[in-house]
Amino acid sequence: MTSPDLARSASDIREQAADWLFRTASANWTADDQTQLDKWLDASEFHRASYWRLEAAWQESARLAALRPAHRGTAVLKRLLNLNVLKAAAAVVLVGVGATAAYYKFTAPNVSTYATAVGGHRTLTLPDGTVIELNTDTVVSIANDLSQRRVWLTKGEALFEVKHDVRHPFTVIAGDHKVTDLGTKFVVRQSGNRVEVALIEGRAQFESIGGSAPRSTELTPGEVAVATGNSMSVTKLPAKQVSDELAWRKGLLVFDGATLADAVSEFNRYNTDKIVIHDPSLLRLRVNGTFPVHARHDFAEVARAVFGLRAQDKDSEILISR
Numbered sequence: 001m002t003s004p005d006l007a008r009s010a011s012d013i014r015e016q017a018a019d020w021l022f023r024t025a026s027a028n029w030t031a032d033d034q035t036q037l038d039k040w041l042d043a044s045e046f047h048r049a050s051y052w053r054l055e056a057a058w059q060e061s062a063r064l065a066a067l068r069p070a071h072r073g074t075a076v077l078k079r080l081l082n083l084n085v086l087k088a089a090a091a092v093v094l095v096g097v098g099a100t101a102a103y104y105k106f107t108a109p110n111v112s113t114y115a116t117a118v119g120g121h122r123t124l125t126l127p128d129g130t131v132i133e134l135n136t137d138t139v140v141s142i143a144n145d146l147s148q149r150r151v152w153l154t155k156g157e158a159l160f161e162v163k164h165d166v167r168h169p170f171t172v173i174a175g176d177h178k179v180t181d182l183g184t185k186f187v188v189r190q191s192g193n194r195v196e197v198a199l200i201e202g203r204a205q206f207e208s209i210g211g212s213a214p215r216s217t218e219l220t221p222g223e224v225a226v227a228t229g230n231s232m233s234v235t236k237l238p239a240k241q242v243s244d245e246l247a248w249r250k251g252l253l254v255f256d257g258a259t260l261a262d263a264v265s266e267f268n269r270y271n272t273d274k275i276v277i278h279d280p281s282l283l284r285l286r287v288n289g290t291f292p293v294h295a296r297h298d299f300a301e302v303a304r305a306v307f308g309l310r311a312q313d314k315d316s317e318i319l320i321s322r
Helices: 004-024 031-042 045-062 074-081 083-107 239-243 259-272 297-309
Strands: 109-115 124-125 130-135 139-144 150-161 172-173 177-191 195-207 216-219 222-227 232-236 252-259 274-277 288-291 308-312 317-321
Touching: 004 031, 004 045, 031 252, 109 150, 130 139, 195 239, 216 222, 216 232, 216 239, 239 252, 252 259, 259 274, 259 288, 274 297, 288 297, 297 308
Parallel strands: 150 172, 274 317
Antiparallel strands: 109 139, 124 130, 130 150, 139 150, 150 177, 172 177, 177 195, 195 216, 195 222, 222 232, 252 288, 308 317
8 A cells, every 4th residue: 555655755756757848848948957857867766767758658659750840839748748648647657667666676786877968978888898888868777786787778779898708698678678698799779668679799689578478589790679569570781781870989870861750860869959840741851971960950951952942940940841
């Protein structure tokens, strides 16, 4: 039975998480606001889990990766998903977080958490020699007990160059999925309930550990596995494409026949100021080129020159249209 104090605390957290989420989308969001949000997130694992999972769920449901509303203010967000509904969703999320945290407290080791901001890049070297590179907007937690060799990817993307130890397997957990090193260099990317694993060197075991029908596959170099809550697929990529997808390590984005929608989505991962496309007919245009991850204006200029499109700066967005 839940005590009244715990119930009130949970209610407060879900209210605060929902309010913060709306405030971040405001055109009036400032650096001071971001500092206050960071302090709130740092204050508790419950704050972080509630906010991040709620944010991921909202982004997935709103489908804002490449085609966003005309304005970023709170009023538009409320039309997409009103505040009461969002807070109710936060309540459901927090119940799940509470149950997970209770299990985690008694079964998992102590962890250290590391994060990058939007557009950030960070390299971690573990005591066993394993190297982890965090891409933009990424959060990982690493077991402090060295015998565990376990990492939790909460969101974002990370490259793992694992120091193999047959007696102590290295495991990455992302949502309901797990990657186990078999002498490996691999990338894991998590977005909502979608997990993607690309194997660069060695071998790795990729497993779905949730749901009623667990699935498992052993990956070889060049293979990419994509899993959601109820599916898993594996494809083989050319070596050049694998290399291009790792260009973020050098601060670059490489597009080779990518759709304009996918290219814009990638730029928006690395920048708080977004590129916005209003005309759905533009999304399937194909683009090529190599750009620094923050070169939004250069990309917009190429789109203007190659396709004859318009690129207009408006507030903190670049609007691309015919």
